[in-house]
Amino acid sequence: MDPSAGGRISTQDDTQQMDLYGQKDRSDSIEEKLADILGAVQNTNKVVNNLVGTVAALQIDLTSIKDELTKVREKNEQTIIEVSSIRREMMNFQSKAEDLERNYGKMEKKIIEVEDRSRRNNIRFIGFPEGAEKNDMIGFLQDWIVQNVGTEYNPDIYRIERAHRVPNKKPPVGNPPKNR
Numbered sequence: 001m002d003p004s005a006g007g008r009i010s011t012q013d014d015t016q017q018m019d020l021y022g023q024k025d026r027s028d029s030i031e032e033k034l035a036d037i038l039g040a041v042q043n044t045n046k047v048v049n050n051l052v053g054t055v056a057a058l059q060i061d062l063t064s065i066k067d068e069l070t071k072v073r074e075k076n077e078q079t080i081i082e083v084s085s086i087r088r089e090m091m092n093f094q095s096k097a098e099d100l101e102r103n104y105g106k107m108e109k110k111i112i113e114v115e116d117r118s119r120r121n122n123i124r125f126i127g128f129p130e131g132a133e134k135n136d137m138i139g140f141l142q143d144w145i146v147q148n149v150g151t152e153y154n155p156d157i158y159r160i161e162r163a164h165r166v167p168n169k170k171p172p173v174g175n176p177p178k179n180r
Contacts, residue, residue: 127176130165137163 125141133140138160146152 133163133165137165 141160141163
């Protein structure tokens with residue numbers, strides 16, 4: 001054993017170095033461990049690089065999802081505004097329809113009343129011979145009023161708007177006209 005060799009025993013045939021206690025040289029063991037650690041670090045770097053790429057892709061996807069969600073929210077807000085507007089319009093139309101129904105009922109009553117009142121101003125003469133009017137029924141009635149009522153015809157008092165014969169067919173001889 002050579003103390004200047006640092007307590008190592010070396011032989012020409014032996015490539016491994018042994019210390020005084022018969023163990024392998026620690027430098028070889030440390031080199032192997034460092035190589036293992038270096039390999040693990042390189043593998044970790046590869047995994048981290050893959051994770052960085054995956055995270056970047058996820059961030060892009062997340063940004064895209066956020067943009068789409070923003071668009072959906074905007075459309076939802078527009079839809080809510082439009083639905084509210086349509087509801088207000090529907091309520092206005094419903095109110096107008098109710099007003100129209102009330103007015104319709106009132107107008108229907110007024111029409112019936114007007115029809116009833118217009119019938120109050122009608123006079124029905126029965127028994128005039130056919131053809132007595134000679135194609136001028138209003139003139140015939142004006143003359144008849146003057147002759148039978150005994151007064152001058154005054155259009156302000158006796159206003160004749162229309163005059164017509166009913167029925168169109170002559171009744172059989174001896175039968176009076178039928179009242180409708």
